[in-house]
Amino acid sequence: MTAALGILALLGSGVTAGVLFAVALSVLPALFAMPTSTYVYAHQLLGRNWDPTMPAVVVGSTLADALWAVLGGGAVRAPAAAAAVLLLGVSGVSHLCNVPINRRVKAVEDPLRLPADWTDPRPLWRRWHLLRTALAATALLLNSVAALSG
Incomplete structure (x- = not known):
């Protein structure tokens, strides 16, 4: 059971870090x-297929890590628990920061006629994205440490 959780945590955090x-x-x-x-x-166009898939991957990886930390014990516990917290951070940044920007961009009906109050969200979106990318890469690193420790 713990080996399967480790594989799921590694796979999910790897997919998350790789996509980001x-x-x-x-x-x-x-x-x-x-x-x-x-x-x-x-x-x-780009956001159409990410939205249903990536939240499930990140949340599933977070749960796998949390369970792996609890059930794996020993040297696996700390890195897997830390990876779960980092993946929770990825989810938080996504839902609280990037998703609201995505919704604002998706709400534009005609890209050739932007609203008068339009501000380009790209710089802010990039900052949040780079933060969640760093969190995901660190979670993958910690999951690798946990796998090698277990």
Whole structure:
């Protein structure tokens, strides 16, 4: 049972860190290079499949880590527990910071006619995204330590 939890925690934190890293490395620079109207259109398209999938992966990984910390005990407990906290942080940053920005961008009906009060969300979205990427990468590192310790 604990081995399966470790595998799930490693897999989930690896997918989370990998997806967030790929977005930071490639998608964000591309979005910043676009004119605002093109960015809004692209952002609306990009978010369609992330939203139902990534929250489930992050929450599932968090639960796997928490259970692994409790049931694994010993040298696994501290790194797995810390990884669970970091993944909870990824979820918190996503839901409290990035998702509200995503909703604002998705609410734009015509990217060629932006609302008068429009402010470009890309710099703020990037800052929050880089924070959650760092949290996810650190969680993956801690899960690797836990797996090697167990």
